[in-house]
Every structure is written in C-alpha cells, then in structure tokens.
Ligand SMILES: Nc1ncnc2c1ncn2[C@@H]1O[C@H](COP(=O)(O)OP(=O)(O)OP(=O)(O)O)[C@@H](O)[C@H]1O
C-alpha cells in the first residue's frame with residue numbers, strides 16, 4: 256500500500272471541542288413527559304375547551320342570561336330542547352347562565368391567581384434571597400396563616416361591599432404568602448449554589464440576580480402554583496356565594512347559581528346539578544393538570 | 559531575602575478568622591490565618607477536605623464576612639465596606655474560578671450571557687458589537703469556539719464548562735485570580751489541559767494566582783510558594799521546592815508521603831506517614847508562627863521548632 260493512501264488530518268484543537276454536545280432541552284422534555292400521560296393530556300384538552308367556550312360564549316350565543324320570563328309556565332322547566340339545562344325560578348336559561356357564571360368565575364380566578372402569584376413570587380424571591388428579611392417575613396407568614404381562611408374571607412366580605420374586587424382583595428391579601436413560602440424555600444436552595452456565588456463575585460446587582468439566576472428556575476413552580484390557585488379561587492367564590500357574601504345577586508356567577516340552586520334543590524335538583532358538574536370538572540382538571548405538570552417539570556422524571 | 563522584600567505585595571491576609579454558627583455554637587472554619595501573595599506568583603493553598611480553603615477564598619471575595627482580621631488588596635482593605643469605586647475596581651480586577659463546573663454556571667442562561675455577566679455589571683463595553691467581539695475573543699483564548707456563545711451550559715462537558723467559567727473571569731481583564739480546586743471535579747484525562755490553560759493564561763495575561771488544591775502533587779509544578787492549611791490554621795508556608803525538600807510540620811510530611819510515587823517498587827515499600835495531632839503539647843504554651851528558615855514558616859512551639867530544625 257502506498258504511503259499517500261492516507262494523509263494525516265490536521266489537528267485542530269477547536270474542532271475537538273465540538274464533541275460532548277447534546278440536544279437536551281428542558282422545556283421540550285418537560286412537555287414530552289407531560290403529554291406522555293394520557294390523563295393529563297385529556298384533562299388539559301377538556302380544561303382548554305371549557306375555558307375557551309365559556310370565555311367566548313357571549314360572542315357565540317345571543318341568549319341573555321338575565322332574561323326573566325313573565326309567563327310562569329316557563330319557570331323551573333326541566334331540561335328540554337329549548338333550554339338544555341332547564342330554567343330557574345324566574346325562567347332564566349340555566350345553560351346560558353352556567354356559561355356566563357363559569358366565565359365570571361374563571362375571570363375572577365385568573366385575576367386572583369395573577370395577584371397571588373405576582374406578589375407571591377416577588378415577595379418569595381426577596382424573602383429567600385435577602386437574609387435579613389427572613390425573620391419579619393416568617394412572622395407575617397405565621398400571623399396570616401394562623402387566621403382560619405374562612406373566618407378571614409367572611410370577615411373581609413362583611414366589611415367591604417360585595418363585589419368582584421372585594422373577593423380579589425380578600426383572596427389575594429392572604430393567598431400570596433403561601434406561594435411566597437414555596438418560592439422562598441426554593442430560592443434558599445438556589446442562593447447557596449455556586450453559580451450564584453459566582454454572580455456575587457462579579458458584583459451582579461440584586462435585580463439581575465433575581466431576574467436571571469433565580470426566577471427562571473422558578474417557572475415550573477409558578478405554573479404549578481397558578482394552576483392550583485385557580486380551582487381554589489373558584490371554590491372560594493362559590494363558598495362565598497353559598498353563604499350569601501359573594502358577588503352581587505345580579506351578577507351571574509357559579510357561586511350565585513349554586514346558592515339559588517340549593518334553595519330549590521329538593522324540588523328542582525337539576526338547577527344545582529349542572530353548575531356543580533361544570534364546577535367540578537374545571538376544578539378537578541386544573542388541580543390534576545397542575546400536579547402532573549409539577550411532576551413533568553422535575554428533570555428526574557424526564558425520559 | 560532582601561530581593562524578595564522588594565517584590566510588590568498584591569494581596570495580604572492578616573489574622574483572618576471566619577466563624578460560622580452551627581445552631582447555637584460558633585466554630586472557626588478559618589482561624590487566625592495570615593499570608594501574603596506577591597504580584598506575579600502562583601501561591602497555593604493546600605489542605606484536606608473541610609480544612610477551610612474555600613472559606614479563605616470566599617472571605618477574600620467578600621462572600622463570607624471576616625469575623626476578625628483584615629484583607630488588603632493593593633494595600634487597601636477589602637474586608638469591610640468599600641466605596642462604590644473601590645468595589646468596582648476590586649470586582650473587576652479580582653476573579654474567581656470555581657470547583658464544580660456543573661454547579662457554577664447558570665443553567666438557564668446562554669454562554670453569551672454567562673461570559674458577559676461582569677461586562678454588563680460594570681458597563682465595560684460601548685456597544686453590542688464590542689461586547690460580542692470581547693466574548694468571541696475570550697472564548698477563543700480559553701480554547702472554545704465563538705459560536706458556543708449561543709448555547710446553554712448543559713450542552714457541554716465538564717472540561718468545556720470549566721473553560722466557560724475561566725472565560726467569565728478572564729473577560730474582566732483581572733490581575734488576580736482565585737482558583738478554588740479548579741480541576742478536582744474534572745476527569746483525570748482533562749485535568750492537565752485545564753492546568754496548562756491556566757499556566758498559559760498566566761503568562762499571556764500577566765496574572766497572579768491563588769491556587770487551591772487538596773493534594774500536594776498537583777501544585778508542585780505550578781506554584782512558587784505553598785501554604786499548608788489544617789483545620790482552619792496554616793501550619794507551614796514555604797517556597798515550593800523548599801517545602802518538598804525540607805518539610806517541617808508533621809502534617810506536611812504526612813501529605814507528602816501520601817503522594818503516589820511513579821515507581822511501583824518504591825511505592826509498595828513507601829512509609830505512609832499519618833498525622834497524629836496528639837504529638838503536640840500545646841496545652842500550656844500555644845504554638846506560634848515562626849520563621850524556621852528564611853521564607854520558610856511553620857506553626858510550632860519552641861521545643862518543636864528546635865527539634866524539627868535539627869533533623
Ligand atoms: N456557610 C457555612 N456555614 C456553616 N459552616 C460552613 C459553611 N461553609 C463551610 N462551612 C464549614 O467550614 C469548614 C471548612 O469548609 P470549606 O468549604 O472551607 O472547606 P474546604 O477546605 O474548601 O473543603 P473541600 O476540599 O471539601 O472543598 C467545614 O467544616 C464546613 O462544613
């Protein structure tokens with residue numbers, strides 16, 4: 256064999272560095288792990304459809320949920336073609352009211368989740384990162400969590416005028432602290448890790464340490480907490496409606512519907528059943544999806 | 559001796575003590591440690607795990623508060639509160655390289671940001687173009703490809719990640735580099751590469767190193783002077799060759815005897831010395847920091863100093 260059959264490839268130290276390169280992506284793996292689970296995928300779709308439908312319902316249908324029937328034969332009708340879910344004691348269409356109510360509840364829950372999570376994340380990140388704040392924040396946490404939530408909710412709803420923002424304030428003024436606590440624990444484990452020490456050695460200001468080194472690691476916790484806050488807030492609105500302290504009676508909400516349905520339950524059980532079924536489906540799917548996402552976001556469960 | 563005195567002292571650590579609270583109890587991870595580092599030298603700090611090496615380095619970087627003592631950089635105290643411009647100068651000119659390349663890079667940031675972090679902190683560039691050019695140049699300096707900048711740390715091997723960490727320090731154009739066991743978490747096969755890189759950079763960039771390691775074999779070839787630390791106290795400090803030729807403290811002797819020998823025959827018959835702190839009799843008179851030979855310091859009481867010097 257002649258010598259020139261092979262030539263030496265020139266040694267290129269930079270090209271040698273090209274190895275050791277993988278295509279692992281955190282978010283893609285999280286998503287793949289999540290949809291691998293049939294239950295969570297199904298629930299996610301159901302949840303999405305329900306939320307979308309209730310948000311779009313006023314555009315899709317022109318039935319007025321507050322239209323009262325003067326003809327008493329239209330009151331308390333059992334479900335039929337004209338009224339799929341029947342009508343209530345004033346002849347209002349329960350199908351339309353259910354979607355309007357779901358819409359109100361979802362908007363309310365999203366607003367509460369927005370404030371809860373927004374305040375909770377910022378406060379929790381500071382609580383975990385700024386050592387000096389630990390003592391006072393722990394005190395605040397103890398005070399807030401030691402008041403039973405129902406007592407607190409009822410008290411605030413009494414003091415303030417019933418309304419959308421009353422419930423938002425009543426819920427968020429309390430809800431943020433549990434989220435802050437979660438965030439704090441995670442942040443404490445992050446702050447001692449070497450990459451954060453490295454940033455401090457470089458003199459990185461606190462706002463960028465939070466924004467670049469801390470919060471990106473909290474995204475999965477944030478999504479999970481949001482997913483869990485939503486069913487809880489919907490439940491709280493229903494609870495307040497149930498005891499008569501919820502939204503004003505002329506607002507269509509799941510809470511008000513459950514409250515009215517309850518008084519007629521013995522005679523017309525369908526008036527309570529349908530809003531409750533929708534309520535249960537939304538609450539349960541948010542809850543399970545939130546938990547499944549938390550599992551999927553853990554790299555240990557990645558495929 | 560006289561020649562040495564003329565050398566410029568870059569960093570001076572004076573009676574440094576760092577206490578940690580363990581529940582109610584207080585314990586000193588670093589206990590009354592003093593040394594200085596000349597400009598341009600590689601000063602190594604060697605000791606076993608838990609001896610306080612990282613604590614010393616983090617006290618220098620201002621991550622841990624000094625409970626007692628003082629740290630001077632270019633003659634100015636950096637252990638207390640610094641003014642804005644002092645801090646800025648210090649943070650730019652003193653950089654650190656970390657032990658664990660898996661933990662020391664932000665997993666959610668691109669290499670581009672990681673390497674530029676210090677530039678952003680002190681606005682050390684005029685425009686985006688200049689910053690990009692600096693990143694590219696620095697990545698090349700540490701033997702990486704410029705287009706690695708757009709990738710995330712998890713895409714790299716341990717050795718590459720350590721190079722990214724070195725680039726992050728180097729881009730600040732530092733004068734003094736603290737390297738805390740920069741190779742001990744790496745594969746044996748790539749340790750030499752990183753050591754060579756650090757040596758090359760030292761020459762090219764005119765750097766001074768505080769190099770931390772847990773065994774003496776690693777530091778022999780690269781250090782000018784070596785300090786041996788045991789349980790938060792420096793027990794011996796000498797020029798590298800001097801320390802290997804004439805170790806005085808029994809702990810140093812133990813460390814030296816633990817270095818594996820290349821010849822299997824002598825390795826087998828080697829006498830492994832195990833340090834037993836109870837040989838000291840420090841109850842009545844505590845040991846002091848004595849200069850046994852010019853530039854060769856040891857922690858001993860008078861009787862020991864006499865004994866060790868005679869051997
Ligand atoms: N933040 C801290 N709080 C309490 N104790 C600490 C803290 N940091 C370090 N220590 C303790 O101080 C001692 C010295 O730790 P240090 O990390 O400085 O050792 P080291 O010499 O770097 O060890 P290694 O070779 O394992 O890195 C150890 O006993 C350690 O447990």
Ligand SMILES: [Mg+2]
Nearest residue numbers: 611612657738
């Ligand atoms: Mg260490």
